[in-house]
Amino acid sequence: MSRRNPSPSTALAVAAACLCFTCGVASAAVTLSLPTLESNAGQSVDVPIAIKGAKGVSAMQALLTYDPAVLEVVTDAQDPDRTMTRGDVLPDNAILKLFTETPGRLPLLFLGGANANDKAIHAITGDGTLATVHFKVKGAGGQKTALALEKIEAFQVNDMDLLARAEPGALTVRIEIPWLWIGVAGGVLLLLLLIMTLRRRPTRAAG
Amino acid sequence: MRHLNIVRWIWLALTLGAMTLPGDMGRVFVAPAQAQTSKPDTYYLVSVKVERKKYFRETQTNEKPPAEEFKGNPGKIEFKVDRPKYKLVAGCLTEAPTSIVDGQTFALKYQADATWEFADPGWSAQIQAFGPGAPASVQLLSEPKPLTAGRHSLNINASPQLKFNEQGGVQGTTKNGVRYRWFVVAFSFNTGAQFDSAGMSATYVYAADEKLAGTPPGPGTTTTTPTQPTPPTTPTPPTTPTPQTTPTPQTPPAAPTQPTTPTPPAQPTPPAQPTASRCPQTWDRDWNTTWGPMPVRVQGNTATGTFTRSRAVGGPGTFTATVSGRTLQATWRADDGSSEGTFELFLTEDGCGFTGGRATTRINNGGAQGAGQGGAPDGQDPSVSSGSNCCGGAGSRPWENASAQLCFERWIAETTAKLNAYNGSAEYNARKPWRFNQYGLMEATGISSAGPPPYFKDYNNNKYWYMWDLYTTDANGRWRSAEWNGAGVASLHDFVGRCAPNPADPNASGGRGGAGGGAGGGGGANTPSSVPGNVPNNEMILLAPDVVVPRGAPVTIAVQLIGARDVLNMDFALGYDPAIANAAPDAENGSVISDLSQYKLVQPGVFRFNFASLTPFNGRGTVAGFRFIPTGPGKSRTPLTLTVATVNDSAGTRLPLRIVDGSITIYDPSDLTDPNNPKYPNRPGGEDSARAQATCSGTGRQTVNDAQCCLKMWVGLTPTSLHMDLNNDGEVNSRDAIIVLQNVARELAR
Numbered sequence: 001m002s003r004r005n006p007s008p009s010t011a012l013a014v015a016a017a018c019l020c021f022t023c024g025v026a027s028a029a030v031t032l033s034l035p036t037l038e039s040n041a042g043q044s045v046d047v048p049i050a051i052k053g054a055k056g057v058s059a060m061q062a063l064l065t066y067d068p069a070v071l072e073v074v075t076d077a078q079d080p081d082r083t084m085t086r087g088d089v090l091p092d093n094a095i096l097k098l099f100t101e102t103p104g105r106l107p108l109l110f111l112g113g114a115n116a117n118d119k120a121i122h123a124i125t126g127d128g129t130l131a132t133v134h135f136k137v138k139g140a141g142g143q144k145t146a147l148a149l150e151k152i153e154a155f156q157v158n159d160m161d162l163l164a165r166a167e168p169g170a171l172t173v174r175i176e177i178p179w180l181w182i183g184v185a186g187g188v189l190l191l192l193l194l195i196m197t198l199r200r201r202p203t204r205a206a207g
Numbered sequence: 208m209r210h211l212n213i214v215r216w217i218w219l220a221l222t223l224g225a226m227t228l229p230g231d232m233g234r235v236f237v238a239p240a241q242a243q244t245s246k247p248d249t250y251y252l253v254s255v256k257v258e259r260k261k262y263f264r265e266t267q268t269n270e271k272p273p274a275e276e277f278k279g280n281p282g283k284i285e286f287k288v289d290r291p292k293y294k295l296v297a298g299c300l301t302e303a304p305t306s307i308v309d310g311q312t313f314a315l316k317y318q319a320d321a322t323w324e325f326a327d328p329g330w331s332a333q334i335q336a337f338g339p340g341a342p343a344s345v346q347l348l349s350e351p352k353p354l355t356a357g358r359h360s361l362n363i364n365a366s367p368q369l370k371f372n373e374q375g376g377v378q379g380t381t382k383n384g385v386r387y388r389w390f391v392v393a394f395s396f397n398t399g400a401q402f403d404s405a406g407m408s409a410t411y412v413y414a415a416d417e418k419l420a421g422t423p424p425g426p427g428t429t430t431t432t433p434t435q436p437t438p439p440t441t442p443t444p445p446t447t448p449t450p451q452t453t454p455t456p457q458t459p460p461a462a463p464t465q466p467t468t469p470t471p472p473a474q475p476t477p478p479a480q481p482t483a484s485r486c487p488q489t490w491d492r493d494w495n496t497t498w499g500p501m502p503v504r505v506q507g508n509t510a511t512g513t514f515t516r517s518r519a520v521g522g523p524g525t526f527t528a529t530v531s532g533r534t535l536q537a538t539w540r541a542d543d544g545s546s547e548g549t550f551e552l553f554l555t556e557d558g559c560g561f562t563g564g565r566a567t568t569r570i571n572n573g574g575a576q577g578a579g580q581g582g583a584p585d586g587q588d589p590s591v592s593s594g595s596n597c598c599g600g601a602g603s604r605p606w607e608n609a610s611a612q613l614c615f616e617r618w619i620a621e622t623t624a625k626l627n628a629y630n631g632s633a634e635y636n637a638r639k640p641w642r643f644n645q646y647g648l649m650e651a652t653g654i655s656s657a658g659p660p661p662y663f664k665d666y667n668n669n670k671y672w673y674m675w676d677l678y679t680t681d682a683n684g685r686w687r688s689a690e691w692n693g694a695g696v697a698s699l700h701d702f703v704g705r706c707a708p709n710p711a712d713p714n715a716s717g718g719r720g721g722a723g724g725g726a727g728g729g730g731g732a733n734t735p736s737s738v739p740g741n742v743p744n745n746e747m748i749l750l751a752p753d754v755v756v757p758r759g760a761p762v763t764i765a766v767q768l769i770g771a772r773d774v775l776n777m778d779f780a781l782g783y784d785p786a787i788a789n790a791a792p793d794a795e796n797g798s799v800i801s802d803l804s805q806y807k808l809v810q811p812g813v814f815r816f817n818f819a820s821l822t823p824f825n826g827r828g829t830v831a832g833f834r835f836i837p838t839g840p841g842k843s844r845t846p847l848t849l850t851v852a853t854v855n856d857s858a859g860t861r862l863p864l865r866i867v868d869g870s871i872t873i874y875d876p877s878d879l880t881d882p883n884n885p886k887y888p889n890r891p892g893g894e895d896s897a898r899a900q901a902t903c904s905g906t907g908r909q910t911v912n913d914a915q916c917c918l919k920m921w922v923g924l925t926p927t928s929l930h931m932d933l934n935n936d937g938e939v940n941s942r943d944a945i946i947v948l949q950n951v952a953r954e955l956a957r
Contacts (some may be wrong), residue, residue: 059911063955065695095944099952105695107952109729109911115919119918151955155912158795159763159904160832 017041020072030054030154030162031064032130034169037135041173044074047147051089051130057162058123059155065148068103070139071171087129091122094102096131121157143174249306250413274871288642303411315392315411391543410542458933486558490535490944498522498584505530514539514584550584555882562882605703606671612771613748614706615671622696629694647674674699684957697957705908746770747862749779749848751869754905755883756837762905762927763834764847764869767826768799776819782848785811787839797829806831823857833857841875871905876930885930900950901930909950918942
């Protein structure tokens, strides 16, 4: 009595069933990541936005959110580059705009750009940095703000959307130790000690 | 029945305790706001409203609706039910002081009478006090009691008729020394039978402002009169006792939690054939509106009318208006005096409907006031089709639209996430996690709902409808809750309006026939707006969107899979009317597809698509994109019908799947009378309003993909459609793409 060979469809189903013991996840998604940083009050800080799985993304929108009491975006009407630096994944003629009108809620929009000569829409070709946003820390030591990207939508040239998700970050304002004042206080203490020591010597001599 | 009262009390206490709720909920729920008044020592009675209450469970008795007689005299309600097996008559007189001195005890009294013939009657009563100046406590003056012994089993042969004669009322004490502008005291009583109950409620509004005293009550209100116990003026003759056919009298009466007579907003009207300018060019008629039935009467350039919007959101009420051409500008006031405001309406070109424009709402709760956007009603002539383009893209009743309901769920999911992520006050944070319950109400730690809210039945128990009226923002898109504003919660109306495309008149599509043909170019896909973020009841849904596009503009229809769990393969067909749209022979793979897919336009009107993966798909994403060129005339429409043959999980088991069909509706860009045209002149908010945005995707909500669509048109990758010429320079180019980006940024930052 011979054993029946499994049909191709059964084999496919078995293979798939085996695979899903370990997978069971959605298709690959575009991932935008923000860093976790520390900075001193009053200093400038750069927040890079990393992107993964973005090959083929030709249009994308997101909302960068943070606590405006802790951070303020650097703006300069004469020099937009002071607000944001374009990342290395962007096609040459890509449009990348960061709208800074609403503190704490900055829309970030990306278009791959078009080339009329070759009738092409350009797209991101690999992983890397999408943009680096320049902030100034206005919060006090110990304050913290979440850095998040919301409302992400990403599209390919064929108009199909891509699954997109974000990995949030955070920025903590360091508590600065006042070394100068500690030093001054120490110096004053030493001076007092010296004065007291010098005033005791004549007393012994008289005795 | 008493335990039902307890439930009501628990609900009332909890909802009154929920002080951080937004929007119009705040009219009842927000923390009291103090306000100085000119007469700080007295509250004046400004409004009395007496209503009949009834409840009949037809499904239990299989009897026809009861014959009834209702008389509303000043201070007296008579209510007669004439069932085949019994009769019920209830009457009531009420009395209340015309002024209440702060800090002193006051009393509201009633004299209730009832007679009926059947088993198991019983009294119940409840009292409520709400508003910023609600008394610290109110209590019944005397517990209502039947003259016969308590809850009982009645031998109807021996005692065919019961009589009740009850005097009772409400007693309370105002908060001495703490001044508020108004408060409300209400009480109601029921006579409950096994399946039916009847009774009345009385609502008294007191205000500290002497100028408001004597304000004439609105329709349906009565004035108080001194009480004298009087028998019902419509006594029912005894009838021959009949054997009891209903369940045993020992069963507790099945009284409803809210037995008031429902006054629902406009009921859906059956669609009629499309009409063109055949409606009278006047406001003077009985409209079906999103504020309920709205009769309007015009004399010269003055109009008056009433609306039956739910009490939960400031209704019913009346308005007076001035008419100027197609515009009606009204000042309205809720009958109970709790709110007032203005709205602006625009009659459509064909005279068969109107759309709401600017609206303001003033909540008379001591200072909190604002202007309500999107609060103006939309309406239509009840004799014509329901193709009104109101209420955002979701049609005039988005709560009834399956796709729009998914948008509600998406809003709920996003709002819940935002509220719980927001770092608010200590009390706010301590109540986390915030969540929406099955009635659309917010719950949190220490705040829960023991039952459906009042008036929920008025909304046909549809939580989306209830939420639509409940969660509203002011003209600036601001909530009344600071936390909701801080968390960046989006306007529900705007969200659903953008998310759910407008279903067009189902009767407007042309006939079938005619071959399809030419391939479409690359219009914007309608993916994001159609994808809800949360799926009710863990359902898996295959969804085709509703889109509105100009004739000749290519559009990509993105079919979505939502709430997928372990999906390995699927076969489905997309049907459409080839006389209305031509399909390109090629389809695009969506994000769901990771391995194999096949597609074929098997014949004009039927597209088949399937996919199989080694990696099962979970979550939500686009299955496929189908490109169409809409070729039908303006106002025509084709349904997009999905038929699923197979859908399996990784074990080969067929998965349950809900289908949500879509549609393509076409407008003629040169037809400015079509409300679907973004350049429709009567559109509230003008052409720049959010729901009027020109898109390649047909959703009415611009995304970066629409900017990309402009670039494609510029370089010739997509046929140019001048509806995307946003700066009217005669071509679609990168400048239009930038305008789209600016619009998207504005929406994102809101």
